Amino acid sequence: MHPKSIRNGSGILADIIRNxxxxxxxxxxAVYFLIFAYWPMTGIVMAFKDFRYHxxxxxxxxxxxxxxxxxxxxxxxxxALLVTQNTMVYNLIFLVCYTVFSLLIAILIAELSGKIFKxxxxxxxxxxxxxxxxxxxxxxxxxxxxxxxxxxxLLRQLGASPLDVYSNPTYWYCILPILYVWKWVGxxxxxxxxxxxxIDQDMYEAATIDGANRFQKIIRITLPLLKPTMFILILxxxxxxxxxxxxxxxxxxxxxxxxxxxxxIIDTLVFRSLVGTQDFGMAxxxxxxxxxxxxxxxxxxxxxxxxxxxxxxxx
Amino acid sequence: xxxxxTWDTRLLQLIGYLFVGFMGLFALFPFVMLLVSSFSSxxxxxxxxxxxxxxxxxxxxxSYIFKDAAQVFSSYKISIFVTAGGxxxxxxxxxxxxxVLYRKEVRCxxxxxxxxxxxxxxxxxxxxxxxxxxxxxxxxxxxWVLLLTPMFNVLYILILRSFIKGAIPDALVESxxxxxxxxxxIFGRIVLPLLKPALASIGxxxxxxxxxxxxTSMMFVEKPGLYPLQYLLYRMLSFVNIxxxxxxxxSSYIVLPKETFKLALTxxxxxxxxxxxxxxxxxxxxxxxxGAVKG
Numbered sequence: 001m002h003p004k005s006i007r008n009g010s011g012i013l014a015d016i017i018r019n020x021x022x023x024x025x026x027x028x029x030a031v032y033f034l035i036f037a038y039w040p041m042t043g044i045v046m047a048f049k050d051f052r053y054h055x056x057x058x059x060x061x062x063x064x065x066x067x068x069x070x071x072x073x074x075x076x077x078x079x080a081l082l083v084t085q086n087t088m089v090y091n092l093i094f095l096v097c098y099t100v101f102s103l104l105i106a107i108l109i110a111e112l113s114g115k116i117f118k119x120x121x122x123x124x125x126x127x128x129x130x131x132x133x134x135x136x137x138x139x140x141x142x143x144x145x146x147x148x149x150x151x152x153x154l155l156r157q158l159g160a161s162p163l164d165v166y167s168n169p170t171y172w173y174c175i176l177p178i179l180y181v182w183k184w185v186g187x188x189x190x191x192x193x194x195x196x197x198x199i200d201q202d203m204y205e206a207a208t209i210d211g212a213n214r215f216q217k218i219i220r221i222t223l224p225l226l227k228p229t230m231f232i233l234i235l236x237x238x239x240x241x242x243x244x245x246x247x248x249x250x251x252x253x254x255x256x257x258x259x260x261x262x263x264x265i266i267d268t269l270v271f272r273s274l275v276g277t278q279d280f281g282m283a284x285x286x287x288x289x290x291x292x293x294x295x296x297x298x299x300x301x302x303x304x305x306x307x308x309x310x311x312x313x314x315x
Numbered sequence: 316x317x318x319x320x321t322w323d324t325r326l327l328q329l330i331g332y333l334f335v336g337f338m339g340l341f342a343l344f345p346f347v348m349l350l351v352s353s354f355s356s357x358x359x360x361x362x363x364x365x366x367x368x369x370x371x372x373x374x375x376x377x378s379y380i381f382k383d384a385a386q387v388f389s390s391y392k393i394s395i396f397v398t399a400g401g402x403x404x405x406x407x408x409x410x411x412x413x414x415v416l417y418r419k420e421v422r423c424x425x426x427x428x429x430x431x432x433x434x435x436x437x438x439x440x441x442x443x444x445x446x447x448x449x450x451x452x453x454x455x456x457x458x459w460v461l462l463l464t465p466m467f468n469v470l471y472i473l474i475l476r477s478f479i480k481g482a483i484p485d486a487l488v489e490s491x492x493x494x495x496x497x498x499x500x501i502f503g504r505i506v507l508p509l510l511k512p513a514l515a516s517i518g519x520x521x522x523x524x525x526x527x528x529x530x531t532s533m534m535f536v537e538k539p540g541l542y543p544l545q546y547l548l549y550r551m552l553s554f555v556n557i558x559x560x561x562x563x564x565x566s567s568y569i570v571l572p573k574e575t576f577k578l579a580l581t582x583x584x585x586x587x588x589x590x591x592x593x594x595x596x597x598x599x600x601x602x603x604x605x606g607a608v609k610g
Contacts, residue, residue, distance in 0.1 A: 012423045012426070015421060015422050021497060022498050023421075026411070026415040029408055030412075030427075032408075038434070039447060040443045041437070041438060041439040042439070043439045043443020046443050059446075060447070105338060108327075108330065108331035111328065112335065114332070121335050121338070122600075125339055127346065128342055130523060130589075132545050134546075134548050135548070135584065138552055138578075139345040142345065142348060142352065142365045145364075148361065150364060182342060185338070187603065194604040239436075247530065251549070254553065267441075270441050274442050280446075283440075284442035284443060287439065287442050291437055291439065295436055295437045298436055
């Protein structure tokens with residue numbers, strides 16, 4: 001082929017020849033994702049292999065195939081349903097609480113007149129976003145440690161018996177959503193507040209002239225106009241519904257056997273089988289199960305949104 | 316509106332002040348308790364639990380950290396190095412990639428964007444990733460793993476791209492090209508300076524990610540010399556017997572202020588963030604807002 005015709009072509013090669021410098025500038029990021037994202041994707045084969053660390057036939061590509069044995073083992077272990085359910089239920093509760101509280105705070109902050117009050121409380125609310133879950137776990141321990149915790153100390157002083165949260169799973173259905181909201185609501189409320197501040201003020205003035213009160217304005221103007229933002233955020237969260245908040249669960253609960261059934265999610269199971277029991281078959285098959293499920297859910301969620309309101313779809 | 320305040324305005328303000336005020340205090344509360352308790356004496360905490368009022372003021376835990384714990388200093392160094400270096404590299408390469416995705420001359424730019432975006436939709440799972448990093452790339456127990464693992468976030472690259480789209484008129488790039496400026500020069504001389512506000516925001520998010528990263532070291536680092544602060548903190552908090560961790564540095568007859576030590580270490584690990592927080596907060600807020608206007 002004549003060099004010039006390559007230059008005018010539409011393929012990526014022609015594009016590279018036309019803009020060598022631009023492609024060179026993209027190269028580092030491209031290589032990074034090739035090595036750290038696409039190459040590990042080929043490691044999916046591990047889930048269909050009897051993985052061996054050492055020996056003649058070892059490693060991701062060298063280990064012998066064993067078909068669906070790993071998956072069979074995972075589904076027969078009785079863990080599959082439990083962790084899937086836990087992951088989904090917790091994420092749904094988190095999503096609902098996070099959305100409701102973020103919206104509520106954003107709407108109320110937008111209505112408040114005290115400028116300094118607004119600025120100060122917003123700084124406070126955003127503060128937990130900046131610390132790691134390691135620190136959150138430390139905070140939590142300060143409050144609920146059986147011997148020295150602030151809450152338990154208070155309960156003892158009031159003559160009540162202290163709460164032993166580290167050995168009683170029922171508390172965690174409450175504790176985890178509260179901590180989740182505590183950590184992320186500052187971020188969420190800023191997101192929604194940005195959307196509220198973008199609303200055309202004329203609408204509110206027109207509504208005032210028509211005699212609407214504040215509450216009516218919130219319900220008839222603010223909320224409907226926040227729908228696009230809400231839609232995108234909820235869609236993004238639904239796409240991740242099979243991916244648990246590993247940092248949170250691991251830091252707060254760790255390998256606490258007493259809480260295992262109530263708080264074991266897919267991500268902690270994968271981690272435990274990989275690092276703890278070195279069960280590579282289990283770890284890789286659960287990982288693939290999670291990835292495939294996530295991918296399907298994103299496609300469905302996106303298609304549903306696309307059908308309902310094309311502009312809100314991600315792709 | 317200012318002259319007549321009707322019932323609905325008043326009621327809403329009341330609800331707002333109460334609710335938002337409560338949530339704000341709720342968010343702040345643990346920080347105050349941490350700080351106050353860390354300055355209390357060990358014996359007071361053992362007797363009375365953690366507290367909100369500074370009682371029996373004591374600097375034992377802090378003086379212990381800064382006198383004897385060489386590990387804390389080494390972890391500080393690692394955390395600062397990784398955060399500073401990683402953020403600088405990540406920011407430069409991310410904005411460069413974002414710029415390429417913005418340039419109309421790159422006909423495959425949407426395909427390139429999808430090449431990045433796809434990695435957020437699908438991945439191979441933790442197990443192959445772990446094996447790749449440790450057995451194929453041999454990054455285990457190196458500083459590189461701390462730098463590379465959290466380096467790029469596709470979302471940040473896409474946000475930077477939409478920011479460039481909004482902040483830089485096409486004509487500007489066109490005229491620079493007419494004047495004979497190369498692609499790299501246009502990036503360095505025109506795009507980067509105009510990108511400053513976004514770079515500040517995204518840079519802070521990246522830095523935060525590095526500073527708070529304990530996961531990478533838990534997975535791939537076994538050498539105490541490479542522990543970043545957050546991971547050190549995690550180990551201190553989770554291993555009840557603290558002296559095991561510090562036995563190399565401490566003579567055995569010293570009685571450790573165990574509970575306050577944990578608190579003080581938490582303050583030390585989180586402190587830098589809280590110190591810079593008031594100054595950088597506005598960049599974070601604008602960062603969230605840039606993301607919200609997603610292109």
